[in-house]
Amino acid sequence: MSSPRRIEHSTRFGRETVTPHERDRRMRRIFHHLAPHYDRLCDVMTLGLHRRWRRTYLGRISLEKNQSLLDIAGGCGETGSAFAGPGRYVVVLDSSLPMLKIGQTRRATGIDWVAGLSCALPFPDASMDVVTVSFGLRNVTCVGATLAEVLRVLKPGGQFHCLEVSNPSGVVRPLHHAFSRYVAPWLGMRITREPEAYDYFVESVLGFPGPREIRDLLVRVGFSGVRYKRLSLGIACIHSATRP
Numbered sequence: 618m619s620s621p622r623r624i625e626h627s628t629r630f631g632r633e634t635v636t637p638h639e640r641d642r643r644m645r646r647i648f649h650h651l652a653p654h655y656d657r658l659c660d661v662m663t664l665g666l667h668r669r670w671r672r673t674y675l676g677r678i679s680l681e682k683n684q685s686l687l688d689i690a691g692g693c694g695e696t697g698s699a700f701a702g703p704g705r706y707v708v709v710l711d712s713s714l715p716m717l718k719i720g721q722t723r724r725a726t727g728i729d730w731v732a733g734l735s736c737a738l739p740f741p742d743a744s745m746d747v748v749t750v751s752f753g754l755r756n757v758t759c760v761g762a763t764l765a766e767v768l769r770v771l772k773p774g775g776q777f778h779c780l781e782v783s784n785p786s787g788v789v790r791p792l793h794h795a796f797s798r799y800v801a802p803w804l805g806m807r808i809t810r811e812p813e814a815y816d817y818f819v820e821s822v823l824g825f826p827g828p829r830e831i832r833d834l835l836v837r838v839g840f841s842g843v844r845y846k847r848l849s850l851g852i853a854c855i856h857s858a859t860r861p
């Protein structure tokens with residue numbers, strides 16, 4: 618089992634060790650370049666599976682009228698736009714302005730777009746009914762601080778849902794490893810010509826902790842009712858938890 622430090626605070630960027638500030642800066646640079654290609658990249662890098670995972674994920678989230686949802690690392694609003702509607706408050710927070718701008722252009726109504734970092738959420742305590750993060754937890758520099766912030770902004774009884782790629786076990790593992798290390802970066806490079814992004818991608822996928830470690834971290838941070846569901850033989854995973 619990896620040490621909690623590795624999960625809670627990442628200073629790894631690809632194969633390098635950098636300061637948290639530098640990691641955030643590089644992350645913004647990567648998404649600055651990837652933003653125009655993001656949709657196509659998701660399809661290519663997951664062989665289209667992200668669409669199925671998102672459907673399962675969205676099906677687990679419920680947002681009533683007059684409730685609020687915060688989507689962290691929300692990018693172009695893939696999750697937020699599924700819940701925007703009259704009488705609901707939906708906010709998408711992301712550290713990349715180009716990602717937010719693309720979302721704003723495409724999905725103009727019913728969403729507040731906020732530039733910010735997940736480890737310092739600009740919202741009051743107990744202000745959100747639901748907090749979500751899809752394909753974002755792997756990217757944030759301070760996972761532990763981010764989850765503590767999620768807990769802080771959720772109302773008591775509020776729900777947290779996270780969709781993230783994961784490392785499968787068993788027979789699929791070597792195949793997944795080969796695809797993530799060699800095929801996905803090659804495909805991604807053909808679309809964006811950004812070697813830094815794909816060096817980072819490989820390490821972020823293969824180095825991300827497994828579902829049990831994320832579950833243990835959620836419990837340590839103070840969530841209750843922590844549960845997870847593996848998708849596609851463990852290539853992706855949904856975690857859900859409640860603020861007590």
Ligand SMILES: C[S@@+](CC[C@H](N)C(=O)[O-])C[C@H]1O[C@@H](n2cnc3c(N)ncnc32)[C@H](O)[C@@H]1O
Pocket residue numbers: 641644645648689690691692693694695696710711712713716733734735736750751752753756757758759
């Ligand atoms: C792979 S994209 C996921 C986008 C979207 N949630 C989705 O489902 O497709 C990861 C996003 O995380 C954002 N991000 C990375 N680190 C962040 C941080 N510390 N705080 C907020 N957003 C962050 C990036 O800018 C990027 O838009």
